[in-house]
Amino acid sequence: MGGGDGYRSVAYFVNWGIYGRKYPPQKIPYSKLTHVLYAFADNRDDGTVILTDKWADTDIHYDGDSWNDVGNNLYGCLKQLNLAKKQNRNLKVLLSVGGWTYTNTNKHFDGPASTPQGRKRFADSCVDLIKDLGFDGIDLDWEYPQNADQGQQLLLLLREIRSAMDAYADKLAAEGGYGTEGRPHFVLSIAAPGGEQFYKHYPLREIASVLDFVNLMAYDFSGSWDAHSGHLSNLFPSNSSPTCTPFNIQSILDAYTSAGVPADKIVLGCPLYGRAFQNTAGIGQSFNGIGAGSFEQGVWDYKDLPRPGADVYYDEEAGASYAYDNATQTLVSYDTVEMAQRKAQYIRQHNLGGAMWWELSGDRQDEGSIVDSVS
Template structure:
């Protein structure tokens, strides 16, 4: 800085300096020096950008947490908390280091001028140089303690969510990481209390600039001492912050690996998000439970569990602490215990679904792929105590796929029969198929050839309309609407006619599917009219409300008796939701009896209500009222001597 510029900044007499401090001189000199120092300018610019980034992160975190809380996304709240708990301290400490670098560069830039002026000046006030801001030091302590408290609260909340929602031995890794992080943050708090000596060193270095007249050599030494201590201190803090952030990322990675695997509407939504457990099933009303979904390897066709944490590892309150390598826990143990209490209840492992069907086509076109599929699927059945397998391929695209499907069912049927021949009960294991109501799909398949291997067909008579269509319509109607044809692009009646007619499938083998959810259409005048989007409010999947959440406040329910289709409509918000009601399922029971179908099934049980408007209860009660309450009377299988799990081989004695 030119001497003339510094001279212009100097006061003409000491009374212009408050309490003898050279604040005015110091900060004006700093301001003029900054633009002339490129490294300081860059550091200050980065610091400003980090300030903006930190503010944006705060806003994002606030809105994101509110959004996730509103939708009960417990696991995602943990993930977001861990991420922001790691990012925020890094930004804060990085800003501090950049500020220290900026100060050092700027101070050295004007050092020689200040040195000259202090050495030559006879004004003792000017020789005091920069002041010691005790209020600023106190504010720094406050920010440290505030950050510590926020981190501690975040970590304890994360621990609470983990223990409450997805406790298991594998999650113990996550809990250890988080507990260690709490301990590490406690050490940081202790450091805050113990950093008095470091602070005194900094203040002592500053006092050399402010307490007495300095010659040039002393002034230069003072600057060097102060900035060396300050930058070293701030850099050490940044290193500690990175260590804490790395620890949080380890916890986050472990959490993602063992606590939050999937979001397919099966184990993830029911077991984690919805907190719907096997013992919540109304098993006294059911004959079969389909456990969805297992995955298929796109490389070799092998079938595997998609969420081992929920399936076999999760620890329930009633589970003894045993070796997870030799004993079965998780939801599948709970299902088996339900089978023990109700020997008419059968469980089936459902494979594929919309999430995992992409892996099916190419790998099952080979004999080796089909053999791998059959052998590994039946091995899971034998290990985990299922009564059958359900295959949900959505959907075969060509005749090659259609032939592969027939061959696959043949291979799986042979493996199931081979296993049954080795068991004491010699029971027939079930093989079922999830089938479409869309003519494009069911006309593609070789239904008659498939039927010789299939025990029954689960007809998915839902999702006829949704966000993918252009017109708001009914998603689960039995018949087409003659008065509003645009509202019923598909209907269950046409599918039943094709399966029982052209395909020659006995009607008793067809089970009519019903949804326990509603599909949303926003900005519409109702069925048969265009819509715009699905709105911003929903339960677990965009555009979908659980049946138990319907009708929404302000909405009125309507039914098209001709089509056997119900919906609700909010005229103020112009929102339509299509779903089943006790009225429509009562009419569907009449249809099942009229067509001599095999029964009813639902996707999926956690969406049902528990009061008098329960869909499952309504269907079962209507069957009883009609004098047709003879549910499947075949016993389930309870002996699995080849299971890899010792407690299942022994039949879970005393449980």
């Protein structure tokens, strides 16, 4: 599902992944992707967008990097991404600003997004980072506007970023004597919620008109917060066991397209991880505990699944896969390769814009790779 067939193949790369996860940018399957979203940047109270890990982003030296270069040079993950773009000329790298911690826990978007000055500072600093570090655009991940006023502020912020990027593109075209044909286009996307309690605050039609595409976070449909074990990222509702499908992709897509979001701008987000449920008799049943995980409790990287002793099942009605260990009564809901391929088929059937994955360090590095299998 790469760019050659007209679909977007989008994946998040997290800058903290170079540490415990041991996932440097050299492991990214660039040839399988059209867009890499570099996560996450943050912002100051005045709206200035900033990088969050200088060592990972711009300083760490990888093989081939010299310690004797003269001048102010770029290293770190961002140098590797720029080198990858030279080898993959259609690849776009976007700076993803926000994320759960910065925008939900710390509410960093709330202040700047609420004023014209904050939005302008935010947008202008995005362009500064594009100029300085070679990004091809911006991905905004606000989790989540809490009311209609904040939904409108998100729209205004996106318009400000679009305007600033377009002005910079015009400047480059004029300076280079390219005219309109040679004018660069900077990409703008958002990570968008699957829950109606959040997307109801978004002026979706207007937002979509400003964006190149929408990364629909079609995962975390079930988890530790629920009373029953459920599917993480199912396509359809389950009529026979409604408790296992509190959300489903089909109804979310229907809501987005009915609100005026073109289907071909919707990029279907898919998980490269699974969520665990302990002491449960099966899917849709009560559970007690979530147990261990790859890096956090109850969350397993796809590359670590299925767990030893578990059998893998496909729920035809819900359009979802999971693993269950009868001996330990542990269930993990996740996408298998076969399920990922089923979603790729679904994307084509519904004329969607492509697929997105959160996040790359969870994938396998062998023939079992999900990104490889559907890109």
